[in-house]
Amino acid sequence: MKLPERKSPRLRGYDYSLPGAYFVTICTQNREHIFEIENVGNDLCVVPPEQNRIIHKWLKETENKFNNIKIDKYVIMPNHIHIIVVIKERHTGRSLHDVMRWFETMVTNEYIRKVKIGLLKPFKKRLFQQSFHDHIIRGEKDYHKIWEYIDTNPLKWELDCFYNNKRS
Numbered sequence: 001m002k003l004p005e006r007k008s009p010r011l012r013g014y015d016y017s018l019p020g021a022y023f024v025t026i027c028t029q030n031r032e033h034i035f036e037i038e039n040v041g042n043d044l045c046v047v048p049p050e051q052n053r054i055i056h057k058w059l060k061e062t063e064n065k066f067n068n069i070k071i072d073k074y075v076i077m078p079n080h081i082h083i084i085v086v087i088k089e090r091h092t093g094r095s096l097h098d099v100m101r102w103f104e105t106m107v108t109n110e111y112i113r114k115v116k117i118g119l120l121k122p123f124k125k126r127l128f129q130q131s132f133h134d135h136i137i138r139g140e141k142d143y144h145k146i147w148e149y150i151d152t153n154p155l156k157w158e159l160d161c162f163y164n165n166k167r168s
Contacts, residue, residue, distance in 0.1 A: 023134065035052055035076050073147060084137070
């Protein structure tokens, strides 16, 4: 039996290497809770858990590897990460897809190394879902709306958990 072709989540015909801002969401495989909630805006006041440190490290390294990329803001949630990625200038062969795939690969490789030495819990088959969600940020109003969404996402998560547990 022939499996259906997987539809691309990317906007057909759009060049994702063009300068601009992109709102990216990367989810863990099967929405497994792997990370700890951590809203990152300014300086970190506390030492993040080991699995979150991997995310911080490789987002910073992403900016170093792809010098035309800026990670403007991000939030780490238990089963996903929201990131505002800014492509400052066009660089042939360096699209948003290339950047995000490299980031996911580096995080996964380091996570596996830490599982092998007993620092982190194992995950099933894959750390992240096969694809990521993106939104092309269209203007300043859209940008500020997404910035606020990232800021308030941890609070919404906590409230959802609180109310869902109260009903049980």
